[in-house]
Amino acid sequence: MDEDYDVIVLGTGLKECVLSGIFSIDKKVVLHMDRNKYYGGESASLTPIDEFWKKFTPKKTAEEITALCKKYGKPRDWNIDTVPKLIMAKGKLTHLLIHTTTDKYLDFQLADGSYVQKLANEKTGAGKLHKVPSNAEEALKSSLMGIFEKRKFRSFIMHVDQFEENDKKTWKGMDPHKMTMAEIFLHFNLDKNTQDFVGHALALYREDSYLTQPYYKTFLAIKLYQRSLDQYGKSPYLYPLYGLGELPQAFARLSAVYGGTYMLDKPIEELVMEDGKCVGVKSQGQIARAKMVVCDPSYALDRCKKIGDVVRAYCFLDHHIPNTNNSNGVQIIIPQNQVIPRRKSDIYISMVSATHNVTAKGYFIATCSTTVETATPEDELKPAIDLLGPCMDKVYHVSPMYVPVDDGKESNIFISKSYDATSHFETTCEDIDAIYERAMGKKFDYSQVKYQREEQE
Secondary structure (H helix, E strand, C coil): CCCEEEEEEECCCHHHHHHHHHHHHCCCCEEEECCCCCCCHHHCEECCHHHHHHHHCCCCCHHHHHHHHHHCCCHHHCCEECCCCEEECCCHHHHHHHHCCHHHHCCEEECCEEEEEEECCCCCCCEEEEECCCCHHHHHHCCCCCHHHHHHHHHHHHHHHHCCCCCHHHHCCCCCCCCEHHHHHHHHCCCHHHHHHHHHHHCCCCCHHHHHCEHHHHHHHHHHHHHHHHHHCCCCEEEECCCCCHHHHHHHHHHHHCCCEEECCCCCCEEEEECCEEEEEEECCEEEEEEEEEECHHHCHHHEEEEEEEEEEEEEECCCCCCCCCCCCEEEEECHHHCCCCCCCCEEEEEEEHHHCCCCCCCEEEEEEEECCCCCHHHHCHHHHHHHCCCCEEEEEEEEEEEECCCCCCCCEEECCCCCCCCECHHHHHHHHHHHHHHHCCCCCHHHCCCCHHHCC
C-alpha cells in the first residue's frame, strides 16, 4: 500500500465505483478502498435476508431475527437495496453503462410501469393511482384528466414532441430561454393537477422550483422520459437482476480491467494533509499517497454539512400493489401537492420482486421514501403506505443527507452527496458528472472510451 497513485477513492457506493471506473479509463492510477467487507456502501444490496434485519433492526435478538427469516423463504433469495432506485432506459446511467461497456456484466429486467397519485378527496387526503400518460394517445385514454383537460394536454404534449431547442420554428413564438414553465402551463391552460404530473411524474422534478426556470429544461426532461418509454414500449425504467448492488461491482470490474487496485475491509485512519492539501490516506499504519481523494461523506464528515434527512420504509408484501395492473416491478410518485397536508417534496415508492431475483418467490419488497419535513417522519410516509395494502412487515429508517461544504479544488478532497429520496438515478448521475468535472477540470468525454468488448471475452 505504501505507493503513489493518481487517485484514491474511498467507499464503494455506486457514485464512487463509477468514478473509479472512468478515472481508470482516463489512464489514472487508482486505489479504491472501503472500510466494509462488501461493495455498495450506503447503496448496498443486503443478502441474505438476515443481514437486512441485523442492519435495520439492531435491537432484535438472534432468535427474533431467525424467526423473521423463516417467514420469507430461502434467505439467500433476498437482495434488499438499502437505497432503491430504477434506471431510466435512456437516462444518464444507461448512457454511462453502454459507453463504458459495463452493461456486459449485468442483466436487466423492465419495470412494469410508472404511476402517479392524484388527490381524490380533499377532506380525507385519500388519493387514487393512475398510469402516467406520456403521449397524446395515452392521454386521451387516461382517467387522470377530464375530457376537456385531455384535449389541452394533448396540444401541450404534441408541442413538446415537436420542440427542438436549436430550431426556432418549433418554438411557436415562445422563446425557451426566456419563458418559464409556469408561463407555458398558462399558455396551454393546464390545470394544477395536470401540471403536477407533468412536472413530477414526467419531468421527475422533486419540488416546484422548475416552474420559474426556462421551460426548455422541463421539455428536455419530458422528452427523456418519452425516449426511455419508446425504447421498450412498456415502461421507461430498468432494474438490474439481483439488485442494485450489482452496479458498483460492475464498475469495480471495469476499473480493475484498466489497472485499478481494490482493497476491502480496510479501516481508514485519516486523510493525510500537507499545507492544506490532501496528499494521501493512512490505513493500519501505512500511507498511500495520491494527487487527490474522492470519497463519500462518511469518510470526511468534518468537510460536509447536513441539509436534511430521508425517511424510508421497507415494506414486505405477499401481493401486488393494488391498482397497478399486477405489476411485478413499479415506480409510484406522489407529487407534493397531491396529499393532505401539502408538502414541499414528493413521496416515492419503488417495488421489485422475485421477477428481479431480489425476493423469494411470492414476495415483494416496496420501499417508500421522502425528504423529512416534520418531527414525525414515519407519519410522512402514510400516504404511500396506504397504497400498498396489508404489509407483512415494515421497517422505517431515517438517513441524514450530507453535501460537501466546498468544491474540493483547494483541498484535493472531492466528496459526493448523500443519496436523496428519489426512486430514479438521474440526480445520482448529475453528482457523478459534477465530481468528475471538479476533479479533472473537464467533462468526461465518452467518445474517447476505446475499451473493446472483445478484450474481455
